[in-house]
Amino acid sequence: MDCCWLQGVYLVVKYFFQNHNCYYTLLLVTVLVEFFCDRLKDHFSVVPHVFSGLLALVSYQAIQEGLAVRIVHAIFKEIHVQSLLPADRYNVFMLFTVLLEKKMTELQTLGTDFVFGYIQAMDGEKDPRNLLVCFELVQIIVKRFPIDHLAEDLFEVTSCYFPIDFTPPPNDPHSITREQLILALRKCLASTSIFAPFCVPLLIEKISSDVIYAKKDALLTLASCANVYDARFISEQVPSLWNHIKQEIFMASEQSVEAACLEAIRSIMRNIALAEELNHGGTLNNILTKMLSDIKGNFLKQDQKILKISASILQNASMASDVICGKVLDEVIPIFLEQFEMVKQVSHQKSI
Structure with a gap:
C-alpha cells in the first residue's frame, strides 16, 4: 500500500x-x-x-x-x-511512556484494564532496547495502578528474563549492555512488595544454580529486594535463605560471589531489624541465634579462610543495627579472648 x-x-x-x-x-x-x-x-x-x-x-x-x-x-x-517489528514495538512502548507521563490520572481510570493490556503487549518481548523501556514501565505500573489478581501475571512476564543472559551483537547501533539489562530488571523485581511471594522463592532457586553469573545476580537482587520488601515476606523465608547463603559463601569459588552473599546478609538483617524496631514482629532473635550457633564453632578452628569468612558474615550482620551488633559482640568477644589465651602459635593469635 x-x-x-x-x-x-x-x-x-x-x-x-x-x-x-x-x-x-x-x-x-x-x-x-x-x-x-x-x-x-x-x-x-x-x-x-x-x-x-x-x-x-x-x-x-x-x-x-x-x-x-x-x-x-x-x-x-x-x-x-508482539507481531510488529522491533522498531515499531519500541514506538508503542514509548507511546505508553509519554502518555503515562502526561496523562497518568486519566489512564489510572482504566485500572486493571491497562495492566492487563500492558501484560499482553509486553509478553514475549525479546529486543533489548524494548526491554529497557518495558522494565521502566513495569516500575511505573506497580506504583500507580491496582495490580490485584494480575500481580503474578505481571511478575511472570517480567521475571522470565531472570537471570539476564545477553551478549551484545557486534556493531549494535543502540549499544545496549548486559549490565544495563541486569540493573533494569533488578530494579523492576525490587520495585514492590507485591512481587515478594513470587520473587523470593525464585531467588532461592537461582542462588543454588551451578551458573556463577546466575548465582551472583540472584544474591544481589535479593539484597535489593530486601531493602524494599515487607519484612513478613522475608521473615518467612529467612531459614531457607540463611541455609542457602551460608552454603554458598563458604564454598564460593569467586570473590564476587562471596561479596554478593555478604551484601545479601546485610540487607536481610537490616530488613528484619527495622521491622522489629517498628513493632511489626519479626524473627530477629531466632535468626541471630541460628547464625551464631552455625558460626561460633568456626572460631575454634585454625583455617584462615573459614575464620575470615565467618568474621565477615558477623561483621555485615552487625552493620544492620545496633541491637544485632551488641548481641554479636556479647557472644563472640568472650570466645576470642578465651581462644587467644589458649593458643600459643603466634600466627593463630594474630588471626584471632
Whole structure:
C-alpha cells in the first residue's frame, strides 16, 4: 500500500501548528488522534506510520482529556503488539511512556484494564532496547495502578528474563549492555512488595544454580529486594535463605560471589531489624541465634579462610543495627579472648 499520503498529512499538519492559535491546534490534535486510531484498523503496512505519527503528536502537543484513553483502547483492541517489528514495538512502548507521563490520572481510570493490556503487549518481548523501556514501565505500573489478581501475571512476564543472559551483537547501533539489562530488571523485581511471594522463592532457586553469573545476580537482587520488601515476606523465608547463603559463601569459588552473599546478609538483617524496631514482629532473635550457633564453632578452628569468612558474615550482620551488633559482640568477644589465651602459635593469635 502506498503511504505517501501520510507525508502530505504531515506537511499540512506542520504548517497548521505553526500558523494557528491554541484553540485550533487542540481541535486539529483531536481530529488527528481520532484519524490515527481509526487507521489502526487498516492494512498492517500502515500501522508503523500510524505509531510514528501518534508518538510525535503526543510528544510535542497537548492533548485533550479522553484522548489518552482513546489511544490506549485502540492499541489494545486493534493491535497484537508482539507481531510488529522491533522498531515499531519500541514506538508503542514509548507511546505508553509519554502518555503515562502526561496523562497518568486519566489512564489510572482504566485500572486493571491497562495492566492487563500492558501484560499482553509486553509478553514475549525479546529486543533489548524494548526491554529497557518495558522494565521502566513495569516500575511505573506497580506504583500507580491496582495490580490485584494480575500481580503474578505481571511478575511472570517480567521475571522470565531472570537471570539476564545477553551478549551484545557486534556493531549494535543502540549499544545496549548486559549490565544495563541486569540493573533494569533488578530494579523492576525490587520495585514492590507485591512481587515478594513470587520473587523470593525464585531467588532461592537461582542462588543454588551451578551458573556463577546466575548465582551472583540472584544474591544481589535479593539484597535489593530486601531493602524494599515487607519484612513478613522475608521473615518467612529467612531459614531457607540463611541455609542457602551460608552454603554458598563458604564454598564460593569467586570473590564476587562471596561479596554478593555478604551484601545479601546485610540487607536481610537490616530488613528484619527495622521491622522489629517498628513493632511489626519479626524473627530477629531466632535468626541471630541460628547464625551464631552455625558460626561460633568456626572460631575454634585454625583455617584462615573459614575464620575470615565467618568474621565477615558477623561483621555485615552487625552493620544492620545496633541491637544485632551488641548481641554479636556479647557472644563472640568472650570466645576470642578465651581462644587467644589458649593458643600459643603466634600466627593463630594474630588471626584471632
